Amino acid sequence: MGxxxxxxxxxPNIIEAIRFILSRDGWQVDTHSEGTTxxxxxxxxxPDIVILDVMLPGRxxxxxxxxxxxxxxxxxxxxxxxxxxxxxxxxxxAERMGVSRFMAKPFSNTEVLASVxxxxxx
Amino acid sequence: xxxSTLTGTRIRERRTVLGxxxxxxxxxxxxxxxxxxxxxxxxxxxxxxLLVEIARALDVEASALTEGAxxxxxxxxxxxxxxxxxxxxxxxxxxEFAGRFPGWAQLLADRHRRVAELERTVEMLTDRLTHDxxxxxxxxxxxxxxxxxxxxxxxxxxxxxxxxxxxxRFHRNLSEESQRLADGAQAxxxxxxxxxxxxxxxxxxxxxxxxxxxxxxxxVAELERALPPAPERLVDGAAELSSxxxxxxxxxxxxxxxxxxxxxxLADFAEAARALSLDPGRLAQRYGVxxxxxxxxxxxxxxxxxxxxxxxxxxDGSGTLTFRKPVAGFALPRFGAACPLWPLYQALSRPMAPLxxxxxxxxxxxxxxxTYALCQPVLNSGFDGxxxxxxxxxxxxxxxxxxxxxxxxxxxxxxxxxxxxxxVARRExxxxxxGF
Numbered sequence: 210m211g212x213x214x215x216x217x218x219x220x221p222n223i224i225e226a227i228r229f230i231l232s233r234d235g236w237q238v239d240t241h242s243e244g245t246t247x248x249x250x251x252x253x254x255x256p257d258i259v260i261l262d263v264m265l266p267g268r269x270x271x272x273x274x275x276x277x278x279x280x281x282x283x284x285x286x287x288x289x290x291x292x293x294x295x296x297x298x299x300x301x302x303a304e305r306m307g308v309s310r311f312m313a314k315p316f317s318n319t320e321v322l323a324s325v326x327x328x329x330x331x
Numbered sequence: 332x333x334x335s336t337l338t339g340t341r342i343r344e345r346r347t348v349l350g351x352x353x354x355x356x357x358x359x360x361x362x363x364x365x366x367x368x369x370x371x372x373x374x375x376x377x378x379x380x381l382l383v384e385i386a387r388a389l390d391v392e393a394s395a396l397t398e399g400a401x402x403x404x405x406x407x408x409x410x411x412x413x414x415x416x417x418x419x420x421x422x423x424x425x426x427e428f429a430g431r432f433p434g435w436a437q438l439l440a441d442r443h444r445r446v447a448e449l450e451r452t453v454e455m456l457t458d459r460l461t462h463d464x465x466x467x468x469x470x471x472x473x474x475x476x477x478x479x480x481x482x483x484x485x486x487x488x489x490x491x492x493x494x495x496x497x498x499x500r501f502h503r504n505l506s507e508e509s510q511r512l513a514d515g516a517q518a519x520x521x522x523x524x525x526x527x528x529x530x531x532x533x534x535x536x537x538x539x540x541x542x543x544x545x546x547x548x549x550x551v552a553e554l555e556r557a558l559p560p561a562p563e564r565l566v567d568g569a570a571e572l573s574s575x576x577x578x579x580x581x582x583x584x585x586x587x588x589x590x591x592x593x594x595x596x597l598a599d600f601a602e603a604a605r606a607l608s609l610d611p612g613r614l615a616q617r618y619g620v621x622x623x624x625x626x627x628x629x630x631x632x633x634x635x636x637x638x639x640x641x642x643x644x645x646x647d648g649s650g651t652l653t654f655r656k657p658v659a660g661f662a663l664p665r666f667g668a669a670c671p672l673w674p675l676y677q678a679l680s681r682p683m684a685p686l687x688x689x690x691x692x693x694x695x696x697x698x699x700x701x702t703y704a705l706c707q708p709v710l711n712s713g714f715d716g717x718x719x720x721x722x723x724x725x726x727x728x729x730x731x732x733x734x735x736x737x738x739x740x741x742x743x744x745x746x747x748x749x750x751x752x753x754x755v756a757r758r759e760x761x762x763x764x765x766g767f
Binding site: 220222223225226227229230233264293314315316317318 | 470471474475477478479481482483485486489490497500501504507508
């Protein structure tokens, strides 16, 4: 079994594409599509890396990232953040909150795969 | 005297169209050909009997030779020259320029009008791109869709040994997302087209109410009657008010309108307004109402009764604009923050202190306005409740009010679209002064 990715994203076809790319590269991929319970899912699964969308139903990716960094057990967890809002201020906010890497949509598959390998050592 | 000098050009054009030789026309009206030549080149002024005779010979009304597009063209050229040092110095020769080079003058006037149109478009689109929640959500949707398409297409293109089931799924996903992208793009185009016409595309209850009022020129004749209909009936029959919150806002507005109308009956108020030079303070005193009510009543006057358009803008304690009745030359932002130098905001910082100020707008016409501003508490919860403030600013164009001889306060619409580079209150760069 390969390393474990938790993908938190609410767009079904983006989920399907990322799941396909990572699975073929040997990653075990779990997904979650909603913001309110996302942090509990991260805690329960303790993945090797989280791919986190910003705009989620219920709760934003920024809120979830804040919870992850505030949790001693998860503080060092690599988080790759994806967003359709690629403005500088969003990137700066994510960096202040401790994101491992920030990627604006639309991204390339190669970039996502390379970032996941780089951050989680796959 | 632009009309007299341009008359020569029109005489020459008309004569040429009719195929009459200069010498023949001169002879028929009893002047020398050389003198007519000077007239046609705007070197000699013309009027009176000679003008009438030339007009008769050219089979046109004399007014057709002295009026028409020329005056509008001169005005457009004056506007184009405003603020341009070199052109300002040559303003005394503007009629000569238009007369000697009518084609170039027309080109310059047309380009000036086009620039003004484009600036208005930039203003509207910038306002929307920066602050419009619908546009922001729609662009997010489009980017998400493009992301799914790009990622899926790359998988199909770059994966040689893809399983047929996966291949079918990805093809289906591509088809779905392409349709979604097409729908989203069409919705965006329709939305922006509506916005350009300023007729539709209301995104907030406040905008629906403003569309409702705009359609009635901010004057509700039904509520001016001695026995008016219930405001609910007006709201129920209004096509512009599609949402419940908009109908609630409109209802509150109409009820206040009716109270104002009862305290300040239309015919009597219109007469008093003219007699008191549209001064809301003296009108408030006369009717025993607060100045805010006089502001609203003045803004609700039909232009024919007020002597011209009257604008009104209100804001709450946060500075958010809660009501907008614009006048030409004083644009009010549709979304986001306005110019911090507006007297409206100075009044907000000094509750209950009346403020009267002359302002000069940064728009192309550099129009001047007399403004009255006042901030008052709204005691919805009585004296023990939280202090809620409402500020209002009445906007009287120069042609409506007698402006005091005081230096005007330079203002704009909002920083993003204001060309005043050296403004002390600037909070962000201007795309008109500094580009994108």
